[in-house]
Amino acid sequence: MRRIAFLFACVLLPLACQVRADEVQPEAPQSVVRVNVTNQPWDFGRPWGKRPPYSRRAIGTILSDNRVLVTAELVANANYVELETAEGGQKVPARVEVVDYEANLALLKTDDATFLKPFKPLELTHAHIGDTLSVWQLENTGTLLVTKGPLTTAEVTRYPIDDSALLVYRMTTPLQFRDSSFTLPVVKDGKLAGLVMRYDNTTNNAEILPAPVIEHFLLDAKKAPYEGFARIGITSSPTRDPQFRKYLGLDANTPGGVYIADVQRDGPAALGGVEQGDVLLQVDGQAVDQDGNYRDQEYGKLGLAYLFSTKHFDGDKVKCIVFRKGEKKELDVTLKHRPVESYVVEPYIIDRAPRFYVLGGLVLQELSRQYLKEYGNDWQKKAPENFVYFDHQQNELFKNGPKKIVFLNRVLPSEMTVGYEELSQLVVTKINDLAIQSLDDVPKALAHPINGLDKIEFDGEPKIIFLDAAQVEAEAAGFQKKYRLPELQHLN
Amino acid sequence: MIFRLWPAVLALGLIVSPLRAQPNEIRKSVARINNTMQEGNYRVPWLPGQLSGGSGTGWVVSADRILTNAHVVSNARFLTVEKEDDPKKYIATVEHIAHDCDLAILKVQDPAFFKNTKPLALGGIPELESTVSVFGYPIGGERLSVTQGVVSRIDFRTYTHSVLDSHLTIQIDAAINPGNSGGPVLQNGKVVGVAFQGFSGDVAQNVGYMIPTPVIRHFLKDIEDGHYDRYMDLSIGIANTQNPAMRKGLGLGDDDRGVMVSSVQSAGVCGGKLEVGDVLLSIDGHDIASDGMVELEGERVLMSEVAERKFLGDAVKLGILRNKKPMDVTIKFDHAWPYLMQANAYDTQPTYILFGGLLFQPLSRNLLGAYRFQNDRISYFYDNFVTKEIYKEHPEVIVLSEILPDPINTYLGEFHDGIVDEINDHKIRTLKDAADAFAEKPEFYVIKFIGYARPLVLERSAVEAARERIRKRYNVLAEQNLSETEATSASR
Numbered sequence A: 001m002r003r004i005a006f007l008f009a010c011v012l013l014p015l016a017c018q019v020r021a022d023e024v025q026p027e028a029p030q031s032v033v034r035v036n037v038t039n040q041p042w043d044f045g046r047p048w049g050k051r052p053p054y055s056r057r058a059i060g061t062i063l064s065d066n067r068v069l070v071t072a073e074l075v076a077n078a079n080y081v082e083l084e085t086a087e088g089g090q091k092v093p094a095r096v097e098v099v100d101y102e103a104n105l106a107l108l109k110t111d112d113a114t115f116l117k118p119f120k121p122l123e124l125t126h127a128h129i130g131d132t133l134s135v136w137q138l139e140n141t142g143t144l145l146v147t148k149g150p151l152t153t154a155e156v157t158r159y160p161i162d163d164s165a166l167l168v169y170r171m172t173t174p175l176q177f178r179d180s181s182f183t184l185p186v187v188k189d190g191k192l193a194g195l196v197m198r199y200d201n202t203t204n205n206a207e208i209l210p211a212p213v214i215e216h217f218l219l220d221a222k223k224a225p226y227e228g229f230a231r232i233g234i235t236s237s238p239t240r241d242p243q244f245r246k247y248l249g250l251d252a253n254t255p256g257g258v259y260i261a262d263v264q265r266d267g268p269a270a271l272g273g274v275e276q277g278d279v280l281l282q283v284d285g286q287a288v289d290q291d292g293n294y295r296d297q298e299y300g301k302l303g304l305a306y307l308f309s310t311k312h313f314d315g316d317k318v319k320c321i322v323f324r325k326g327e328k329k330e331l332d333v334t335l336k337h338r339p340v341e342s343y344v345v346e347p348y349i350i351d352r353a354p355r356f357y358v359l360g361g362l363v364l365q366e367l368s369r370q371y372l373k374e375y376g377n378d379w380q381k382k383a384p385e386n387f388v389y390f391d392h393q394q395n396e397l398f399k400n401g402p403k404k405i406v407f408l409n410r411v412l413p414s415e416m417t418v419g420y421e422e423l424s425q426l427v428v429t430k431i432n433d434l435a436i437q438s439l440d441d442v443p444k445a446l447a448h449p450i451n452g453l454d455k456i457e458f459d460g461e462p463k464i465i466f467l468d469a470a471q472v473e474a475e476a477a478g479f480q481k482k483y484r485l486p487e488l489q490h491l492n
Numbered sequence B: 001m002i003f004r005l006w007p008a009v010l011a012l013g014l015i016v017s018p019l020r021a022q023p024n025e026i027r028k029s030v031a032r033i034n035n036t037m038q039e040g041n042y043r044v045p046w047l048p049g050q051l052s053g054g055s056g057t058g059w060v061v062s063a064d065r066i067l068t069n070a071h072v073v074s075n076a077r078f079l080t081v082e083k084e085d086d087p088k089k090y091i092a093t094v095e096h097i098a099h100d101c102d103l104a105i106l107k108v109q110d111p112a113f114f115k116n117t118k119p120l121a122l123g124g125i126p127e128l129e130s131t132v133s134v135f136g137y138p139i140g141g142e143r144l145s146v147t148q149g150v151v152s153r154i155d156f157r158t159y160t161h162s163v164l165d166s167h168l169t170i171q172i173d174a175a176i177n178p179g180n181s182g183g184p185v186l187q188n189g190k191v192v193g194v195a196f197q198g199f200s201g202d203v204a205q206n207v208g209y210m211i212p213t214p215v216i217r218h219f220l221k222d223i224e225d226g227h228y229d230r231y232m233d234l235s236i237g238i239a240n241t242q243n244p245a246m247r248k249g250l251g252l253g254d255d256d257r258g259v260m261v262s263s264v265q266s267a268g269v270c271g272g273k274l275e276v277g278d279v280l281l282s283i284d285g286h287d288i289a290s291d292g293m294v295e296l297e298g299e300r301v302l303m304s305e306v307a308e309r310k311f312l313g314d315a316v317k318l319g320i321l322r323n324k325k326p327m328d329v330t331i332k333f334d335h336a337w338p339y340l341m342q343a344n345a346y347d348t349q350p351t352y353i354l355f356g357g358l359l360f361q362p363l364s365r366n367l368l369g370a371y372r373f374q375n376d377r378i379s380y381f382y383d384n385f386v387t388k389e390i391y392k393e394h395p396e397v398i399v400l401s402e403i404l405p406d407p408i409n410t411y412l413g414e415f416h417d418g419i420v421d422e423i424n425d426h427k428i429r430t431l432k433d434a435a436d437a438f439a440e441k442p443e444f445y446v447i448k449f450i451g452y453a454r455p456l457v458l459e460r461s462a463v464e465a466a467r468e469r470i471r472k473r474y475n476v477l478a479e480q481n482l483s484e485t486e487a488t489s490a491s492r
Helices: A211-221 A242-248 A304-311 A369-375 A385-392 A441-446 A469-482 B024-028 B213-225 B244-249 B304-308 B365-370 B376-383 B431-439 B460-473
Strands: A032-039 A054-063 A067-070 A078-084 A091-100 A105-109 A132-138 A144-158 A165-172 A185-188 A191-200 A205-210 A234-237 A258-263 A279-283 A293-296 A300-303 A317-324 A327-334 A356-359 A362-366 A406-411 A426-431 A453-458 A464-468 B030-039 B050-062 B065-068 B076-083 B086-098 B103-108 B131-136 B145-159 B165-172 B184-187 B190-198 B208-212 B236-239 B259-264 B279-283 B293-296 B299-302 B315-322 B325-332 B352-355 B358-362 B398-403 B420-423 B444-449 B452-459
Touching: A032 A067, A032 A132, A054 A132, A054 A191, A067 A191, A091 A211, A105 A211, A132 A165, A132 A191, A144 A205, A144 A300, A165 A191, A165 A211, A165 A304, A191 A211, A205 A211, A211 A304, A242 B444, A242 B452, A258 B452, A279 A304, A293 A304, A300 A304, A356 A441, A356 A469, A369 A385, A385 B376, A426 A441, A453 A469, A453 B244, A464 A469, A464 B244, B024 B030, B030 B065, B050 B131, B076 B103, B086 B213, B103 B213, B131 B190, B131 B208, B145 B208, B165 B190, B165 B213, B165 B304, B190 B213, B208 B213, B293 B304, B299 B304, B352 B431, B358 B431, B398 B420, B420 B431, B444 B460, B452 B460
Parallel strands: none
Antiparallel strands: A032 A054, A032 A078, A054 A067, A067 A105, A078 A091, A091 A105, A132 A144, A132 A185, A144 A165, A165 A205, A185 A191, A191 A205, A234 A258, A258 A279, A279 A317, A293 A300, A317 A327, A356 A362, A362 A406, A406 A426, A426 A453, A453 A464, B030 B050, B030 B076, B050 B065, B065 B103, B076 B086, B086 B103, B131 B145, B131 B184, B145 B165, B165 B208, B184 B190, B190 B208, B236 B259, B259 B279, B279 B315, B293 B299, B315 B325, B352 B358, B358 B398, B420 B444, B444 B452
């Protein structure tokens, strides 16, 4: 996961002079607490273990009903969470009540009913372009440090989980470096307008996770189970090119409209009858322009994703008008959240242990973007090229399965695997003639060895290898002990 | 011509031998070759290309022929040869060129060149640790230079001229520098190799490579009929069978024999004759060991060496095990491997089509060297072109490599780096297919790219109106070239 780049410049740019620290509002420190988190992510390269733990400090915003709001990034793979009063430094353990990694939001709760009593919860408010917003930080003493800046832009853009696009506010503000500068509240007129999600200290640009997304999350959080932000399941492409418009038959009477380049299989749009090649003209009576934007009452031109994800909820129906072969068609689409498990290459695996199966020293896993990110920030260049290609093109490549890509990550050498030591990064296609659609198929296939041998097939060289089934079983315990593996498989 | 990979002189490495016992004939039979080259420009393929010059070494191999490296005389527009004791520059032409083994034969128009020369005789493979002398015209001076070195290693290595081919290579520790290329390496008055490649001084020092006589003899024999047919290859992948379970699964005993066929290229000579999972036990009567080696004339060499020694029209007899049953398969070498886009190309003109300002070019190693493509599908198609048999559907992978901006294509930026799949419902397998589709006269040209459902649409009337404008603005000398051997005229 991308982390917020909180490298603050020591010297502030001249721009900073225009913005002076706000007068401290007396009630302000009483609406935030420090949040101390110890995170320990799983090691997807060695899926039986975790990486060393690390700790972070952040600021939590207190909301009504004794809830504390932070970004989901802060609590990803958290082992331990505690709240700490800004002044006085009293601490109390807390737990994550609801988390949405796609919307990058989490609610914390503590069982100590008295701890948050003295504090005054913040209400939410929407901010608009031109508003001056205050970013709150805490001094070591617990006093509030307030930096102001103007809200310049509201747009739909990518969130830390690369697959989700939601509303973001952008503001320019010269933040100073302070401890615990993760998850900073952004305030307008004493109300919460958003949380700082990313900050670039060279340009002083901050990306703010905005109130409309937070409100949506809080409403969703009241329902059990938590549903998450809905989407429509289309990929669109602009129709600006006059030649293309003419080819599609869009004349002067049919302005705007965005081309639907791809429809997610069995996704909401597909189920509602939307087809690849349609031109989406209207949603909920709102005209869609040539680039796939609509005119939002609050924020002006915005990507349609805002309408689907944030203005609506999972299960809502939207009325779409599409242009298909010279005719307009009205279609009802029921918006749904796309569960992360439905991806062939899952975009994130957080708070869950990686699935794996060690077969006589062959470490089998399911391909995920979380695994690819083990190759570092430039994983798209460093990870095996075909795996990155599978991840990027998964909607196109795996329309007919498999459910997950099972691959041989590495070989832990032993007597059973002599001659196979060098094998790695190979996609497993079959075991004992059974097609492998996910790791769940591995034990099923292994139940039926062929003439006492397990035959494993790959989509790359050497294509076929064999293991002695009886030997694998007999030596499993010894092998596990030798490599000190806590378990030989994890399939939950 | 510049010796590959040698950017700088290694002054310390030059051991100039005092020409003591070298018979005068040898010196007289070594020539300097000057090459004026012109290489097609893949970014602007209608231009004639950059001119450059280089020099290398050659030697008299028969009464009226000179032998040198292919890379010394590649892309030649004008060649001259000179001898040390003759003031004249003689004009030469390439008679045969073998890019797969980096050898070439030159003809000199004026027979006077060969007066006082004596063809150098070919010897065998020199012993390890024995001393050899390298003759040539490397940088650092004008006159013939001779250096001495010791034979360090005999191995299969990549020939960097094509980069796709590997043959027997002899490593020597004599200083070999740019300009040495093509020069004879002698021992006891006989040629034992041709100096051809080395490492740059910052990678490794005193490592030079020569082409040994088996490769030279193979080349000379191949061209006896007046035509170079290229090296033959089984075009299969093999996997070792050292693992006991693997041996059992394949029906092999405990005799360390046999390798498993792990891939069979359908376009190669074994296509349809061998299957993945077959076991190769012998080749032309030589037993194949479990690591893929055979014994030839007392030496353990890779089994591919047997195929290396074959010529077009020859056959090889394989003893195999299929489904554990022994059988014999005879493979006829009836064609050389046809798909060379992953090899460096020389003496060719870039092929392309410019249509509506869109430049379409077949994917090749040369093309990848000229552009920085962003589409990860291109590198996937390139790397897997052979292994995943992409050539079956796309013998040429046609890339939209460049867009020359014009009002007709100003909205088409998203298609940059796309791979063409269809034009007006015609499947595009080659550049010729694209040219044929563009020669039709539909109202719209509809171009579909692989993995991209939104089509690129050009209106025919707009293309025609833009044609002269684009040609003039970008000084386009010819709108297409479909043949690698000669540039076609400007018209389509």
